[in-house]
Amino acid sequence: MKKVNIISLGCNKNLVDSETIAGILASEGFLLISKPQNADIVILNTCAFIDSARREAYSNIENLLSNKPEHQKLVLCGCLPQREKSTLFKKYPQIDAILGSSDFKNISDIINSLYTSKKTIMHVSQPRFIISSQPKLFSTPKSYAYIKISEGCNNHCNYCIIPKLRGPFRSRRMEYIINDVKNAISTGRKEVILVGQDTTLYGIDIYKKQVLHILLENISKIQELKWIRLLYTHPAHFTDDLISTIAENEKICKYIDIPIQHTVDSILEKMGRPSSKIIFNCIEKLQRKIHNITLRTTIIVGFPGETEEFFQKLLKDINNLSFHWLGAFMFSKVRGTKAYKLTDSLPSTTKQARYNELMETQQKITLNKNMEWLGKKIYALADTSNFGHSEFQAPEIDGRIIFTANQNTGSFKKHQIRQVKNVYDLKTA
Numbered sequence: 001m002k003k004v005n006i007i008s009l010g011c012n013k014n015l016v017d018s019e020t021i022a023g024i025l026a027s028e029g030f031l032l033i034s035k036p037q038n039a040d041i042v043i044l045n046t047c048a049f050i051d052s053a054r055r056e057a058y059s060n061i062e063n064l065l066s067n068k069p070e071h072q073k074l075v076l077c078g079c080l081p082q083r084e085k086s087t088l089f090k091k092y093p094q095i096d097a098i099l100g101s102s103d104f105k106n107i108s109d110i111i112n113s114l115y116t117s118k119k120t121i122m123h124v125s126q127p128r129f130i131i132s133s134q135p136k137l138f139s140t141p142k143s144y145a146y147i148k149i150s151e152g153c154n155n156h157c158n159y160c161i162i163p164k165l166r167g168p169f170r171s172r173r174m175e176y177i178i179n180d181v182k183n184a185i186s187t188g189r190k191e192v193i194l195v196g197q198d199t200t201l202y203g204i205d206i207y208k209k210q211v212l213h214i215l216l217e218n219i220s221k222i223q224e225l226k227w228i229r230l231l232y233t234h235p236a237h238f239t240d241d242l243i244s245t246i247a248e249n250e251k252i253c254k255y256i257d258i259p260i261q262h263t264v265d266s267i268l269e270k271m272g273r274p275s276s277k278i279i280f281n282c283i284e285k286l287q288r289k290i291h292n293i294t295l296r297t298t299i300i301v302g303f304p305g306e307t308e309e310f311f312q313k314l315l316k317d318i319n320n321l322s323f324h325w326l327g328a329f330m331f332s333k334v335r336g337t338k339a340y341k342l343t344d345s346l347p348s349t350t351k352q353a354r355y356n357e358l359m360e361t362q363q364k365i366t367l368n369k370n371m372e373w374l375g376k377k378i379y380a381l382a383d384t385s386n387f388g389h390s391e392f393q394a395p396e397i398d399g400r401i402i403f404t405a406n407q408n409t410g411s412f413k414k415h416q417i418r419q420v421k422n423v424y425d426l427k428t429a
């Protein structure tokens with residue numbers, strides 16, 4: 001039995017692909033193991049969203065190659081090959097196979113042919129595939145699972161390479177998604193986190209209209225499931241049906257991840273993002289219609305043309321909008337995007353200073369919001385025996401609930417919050 005180790009880099013959407021690769025291989029009789037040095041085959045599933053992700057992928061490749069036993073096969077897949085297929089074999093001739101971001105469907109045949117023909121394989125097609133009913137081996141803690149509901153993106157934000165790496169927006173059929181959720185729940189997991197590059201657009205291609213609210217209703221009927229969480233929404237794509245479904249359905253977390261990227265119209269326009277009016281209206285509506293909603297956003301600082309005045313306006317808006325959670329990136333040019341050609345770049349020292357200032361501003365907001373939980377009894381889902389997360393925290397992203405007494409992983413019960421330790425950690429009584 002051939003032993004396979006899978007290393008997954010990048011975001012949770014890539015992790016779902018890695019889990020699908022693991023599921024396909026396990027069903028074909030491969031043995032999944034956790035240490036690359038003991039594996040016959042190592043699969044490195046890469047990210048290439050920004051330069052730092054590419055550097056991380058190179059460093060992993062180099063590390064694996066320098067420790068590669070003679071019999072071991074190294075298979076590279078994901079976004080890096082999709083982006084750099086022509087140069088990767090030249091740079092690293094010891095790699096055995098290179099697959100694009102949507103070329104893992106036949107992974108077991110590809111691995112088998114590495115043994116029969118002994119030739120290297122390059123298979124990087126146009127990204128059009130979307131996972132359907134392939135088996136999956138969940139790799140997250142036994143409390144939650146990521147479920148991919150769509151692939152690719154049609155939004156073409158000017159700084160983003162994703163539509164080129166992942167292809168056009170395509171939804172998964174509802175029955176396959178529901179099946180994945182049932183499988184996750186059968187392993188004892190109690191929360192599913194729906195991911196895709198733009199989850200709000202779900203259904204527009206295959207069902208000819210946005211039907212995320214119907215998908216959520218259908219998923220919520222699965223017994224034993226406690227929470228459904230929505231990541232990667234788009235401020236211009238919320239429907240009234242979706243908002244009322246989130247507001248009314250008890251199993252849908254009153255938590256929304258809504259990346260806005262900026263609040264100044266001239267910057268938003270250069271980014272190819274919705275206007276500030278659309279953003280502010282959407283947030284106002286979410287806050288008005290969904291009781292106790294927790295919002296998370298993402299901001300890019302230092303985009304070309306961001307003056308000090310624009311940055312101060314952004315800070316003021318962030319204070320007013322008062323997101324509970326916020327992640328920020330310093331803009332970095334990505335070859336192949338429209339923003340790559342913009343000339344009015346900012347020095348890295350300015351970007352770093354703005355990033356620091358934004359994060360300091362946000363930390364005060366987050367800390368104040370966390371303090372509102374002091375003394376309250378809230379449900380927490382245990383991700384390990386020592387910590388878990390609440391409805392208002394996406395696991396791995398937004399901080400943790402630290403348990404005073406050990407819990408069983410996957411346990412779901414109310415705890416009183418006794419202490420706010422810092423921006424991330426709240427401790428139970």
Ligand code: SF4
Nearest residue numbers: 153155156157160162
């Ligand atoms: S919405 Fe914009 S930033 Fe997000 S994946 Fe699509 S193009 Fe990229």
